Amino acid sequence: MKKNSMLLTIISALLLILTACGSDKDGGKESTGTNGGEKPSFDVDFLSILTGGTQGTYYPLGGTFADLITTETGVKTTAEVSQASAANMTALQKGEGEIAFVQTDIAYYATEGTLMFEGQKIDSVSALGALYPETVQLVTLANSGIKSYEDLIGKKVSVGAPGSGTYANAEQLLEIHGLTMSDIRPQNLDFGESTDGIQSGQIDAAFITAGYPTGAVESLNATNGVYIIPVEADKAEALIAKYPYYAKDAIPAGTYGLTEEVPAVSVGAMLAVKKDLPEDLVYAMAKAIYDNTDKISHAKGAFIKAESGLDGIGIEVHPGAQKYFDEVNN
Known part of the structure; x- marks a missing residue:
């Protein structure tokens, strides 16, 4: 009887250990996240x-x-x-x-x-x-002489890669100002290439659709004062009427060293x-x-x-x- 009792005790103990191990393996719980609680396991x-x-x-x-x-x-x-x-x-x-x-x-x-x-x-x-809002920023240098969309005519302007979001924004904003890509000399550059090109004088301006402050524009402003070409209220309203996914926006004074707020538009x-x-x-x-x-x-x-x-x-x-x-x- 004693031997049988001891054997049963050993078997019971082994079963408890195996059950606990199985629970740890298959219970689907791991360490806790910063919000507290346990994190579930995923098949990814x-x-x-x-x-x-x-x-x-x-x-x-x-x-x-x-x-x-x-x-x-x-x-x-x-x-x-x-x-x-x-x-x-x-x-x-x-x-x-x-x-x-x-x-x-x-x-x-x-x-x-x-x-x-x-x-x-x-x-x-x-x-x-x-x-967050992504502001369409038309960037140039403060001493470039470019103060409006009309001043872009004949200029080298970065409009992003063909088919990119920035390209679509550039095309639509030019359109609302009575311009097309044919009125400018479009350059297909990314943000870093755009600001480098402005700094070196290879291009005159660049469309940059991104949340402000944008790193590339901040870097440019650190060496050259920048100017953001505004989108006036009537043009913003016309743009939104045709393309309702835009919203009015503004780049606050102090951003990129700007002395006053600049009206703009944004997408999400x-x-x-x-x-x-x-x-x-x-x-x-x-x-x-x-x-x-x-x-x-x-x-x-x-x-x-x-x-x-x-x-x-x-x-x-x-x-x-x-x-x-x-x-x-x-």
């Missing part, structure tokens, strides 16, 4: 955030978002340099990334298959959330994701970003809020993100 090992050039706003914010997602979900996430909005939508469609920064207008064109996406409709991408910046990402993962990603906006050091972090996370989005919202915003805004 790695995420890539497609941003833009290193001197824009997307790239530094992308690095912060990657850190937040990694910390809060346990899924290793990195920010990648890219050609920004239009290229990012195409890259998501091709499976070259899982998350991407994109302008709200470009996301709409892509999912509708219009303008630069004519015949190339993007159908595998949905929205994670809105971020947003995050897009692959539709096939798991709902629980996208929910966790949205929560990681919008619950931790106090950890965003960039000036645009002040605009990123859960309560405005669906503002200006004209494409389908991922169910995981929709679940998050429904919870926090209801």
